[in-house]
Amino acid sequence: MNFIARSLIAGICFLNFASCASQGSDPLERAATACNSGTAQIGLYDGFLQRLCGCTEGASDPILTGTPLTCTVALNAMVTFHFLGTQAPHQILSDGSPAFASSPYSDPKAATPIRAHAVQFTVAGSYRFRDVSDAGLTGTIIVTP
16 A cells, blocks of 8 residues: 555544544444445545455555546446545446446535445446546446346
8 A cells, every 4th residue: 555545544544533443443344344245345535435345356455536446346236335535525426328326415524424325236337437526536337247
């Protein structure tokens, strides 16, 4: 993991000390341990994306804004986008065709913020997405038959 990525994660832990301080409550740890067969999980943070589990490519280090994330899954997989940023609002938008249901707007400072958005992919294809708040957070879900 490079210096910038480590610094970003350290900053997130500093801003959200309670969730990083107690074992088992770290959002990354919770998501990674909850990945079952037929599912994939992607973390959406302030300034980067991360494959947490379930993608053919395996878990990843943070993928900084400007570098697209790729996640390959089998047909009928459930992909969950976890909104783990602590400062900026986020919304995953399907970008092109084929398309999937875009997420609701998630503001981490709201009284009851939206924490995740799950999509089941029932048709093979390449599904592009982007974050409405950070145009550099982009990716593709590749669904194989």
